[in-house]
Amino acid sequence: MNAPPKLIADGIGLRVGDADGRWLVRNLTGEFAVGTVTAIVGPNGSGKSTLLRCLCGLEPPREGRVVLGADAIESWPGRQRARTVAYLPQSTPLVHALRVRDVVALGRAPYRARFIDMGRRAGDHVTEALTRVQAVGLADRLISTLSGGERQRVMIARMLATGATHLLMDEPTSALDVGHALSLHGLVRTLASQGRSVVIAMHDLDAARRLADVAICLDRRSGDGGHHRGPADSVLGPEVLAAVFGVSVREVDGALRFELGEPAPR
Numbered sequence: 657m658n659a660p661p662k663l664i665a666d667g668i669g670l671r672v673g674d675a676d677g678r679w680l681v682r683n684l685t686g687e688f689a690v691g692t693v694t695a696i697v698g699p700n701g702s703g704k705s706t707l708l709r710c711l712c713g714l715e716p717p718r719e720g721r722v723v724l725g726a727d728a729i730e731s732w733p734g735r736q737r738a739r740t741v742a743y744l745p746q747s748t749p750l751v752h753a754l755r756v757r758d759v760v761a762l763g764r765a766p767y768r769a770r771f772i773d774m775g776r777r778a779g780d781h782v783t784e785a786l787t788r789v790q791a792v793g794l795a796d797r798l799i800s801t802l803s804g805g806e807r808q809r810v811m812i813a814r815m816l817a818t819g820a821t822h823l824l825m826d827e828p829t830s831a832l833d834v835g836h837a838l839s840l841h842g843l844v845r846t847l848a849s850q851g852r853s854v855v856i857a858m859h860d861l862d863a864a865r866r867l868a869d870v871a872i873c874l875d876r877r878s879g880d881g882g883h884h885r886g887p888a889d890s891v892l893g894p895e896v897l898a899a900v901f902g903v904s905v906r907e908v909d910g911a912l913r914f915e916l917g918e919p920a921p922r
Contacts, residue, residue: 660821661725661740663688663711663853669719669881670706680706681874682719682881688853690821693844695864695888696857698874699901704857705746707874708824711855712743738766742820746827748811752800756791756810757782759799763817785813788843790836804831812840823847825856841867862912865892875900 669682680703688694688711696704709715711722713729722729724740732740742763750759760782786792789809799807808831815823829837844854844867858864864871871891875882877900884891884900894905894912904917 660690660851662723663729663741663822664723665711665720666723667720668710668717668722670703670710670715671718671881672703678879679881680876681883684720684872684883684885686870686872686885688822688855690851690853691848692853692869693848693867694853694855694870694872695868695892696855696872696874697859697861697864697892698883699876702874702876704874705826707872708743708826708855708857712741712822712824713737714743735766738818738820740820741822741824742815742818744811744815744823744825744828746830750799752798754799755795756797756799756802757786757795759810760785760813760817763814766818781817781819782813785816786810788816789813790839805833805836808832809836821851822853822855825854827857827859829858829860861892861897861914865889865912868892873897873900877902 664687665684668684670680671677672680684707696707698704706715710717713722713724713732716730724732724737729737729741761779763785764781783792786795789812791806791809791813794802794806794810799810802810808828812825812828815825829840832840841863844856848854856868865888868888870886871884871888873884873891873896875884884896894907897903897912898905904915906913
């Protein structure tokens, strides 16, 4: 069995606006290895969503490149790329007349010659994906009748239905209640243990430290694309977080505690 293609950031740089714009990140290099969870964190406006879009090939970097397998990601045919890298944005516009099972079936589109006649095998993938997010009971509901949290679980199921190796998620727990958020964290760890690579943008820093193996912390205050990348328990420690977020951070009984305070000196 062939090894899945690697997803690698090769010195990528992203900036806002034109040549005089602010750098979001610069010279980011590293592999998003299968079997690992990578958390992307940073203040509002630091570029977390932009970085995810770059990593899945939707937004080109200003510098460097994103490599999938042996080639730049943008050189991959669309269907083949969609079978390998799946992206869950913060929000997704949908036709409200669709049933949930049909929305999840869209995740199988890269495997079909035409967008009709889902077929039994695709149906099995849909049922499995809905089961993993505890949403089988929603299968025959119209997407327009769902709550924000239910809809988010359906969109996660659609991403899982792709069968992609590399899963990129942008704030996937933002609309979920605490129980479903914890369930998703458990699913993320399970997916990694089953040979997936999961890259997830998060606001909950304490949860990110518990969930992730690797962390990338974008430092908006630097203005020059500065960032921290490394083991999650190191990057998401009090010293780095205090400097990046400009707050006081302590670790108490293994959990992070945040208080307003003077920004750490640069």
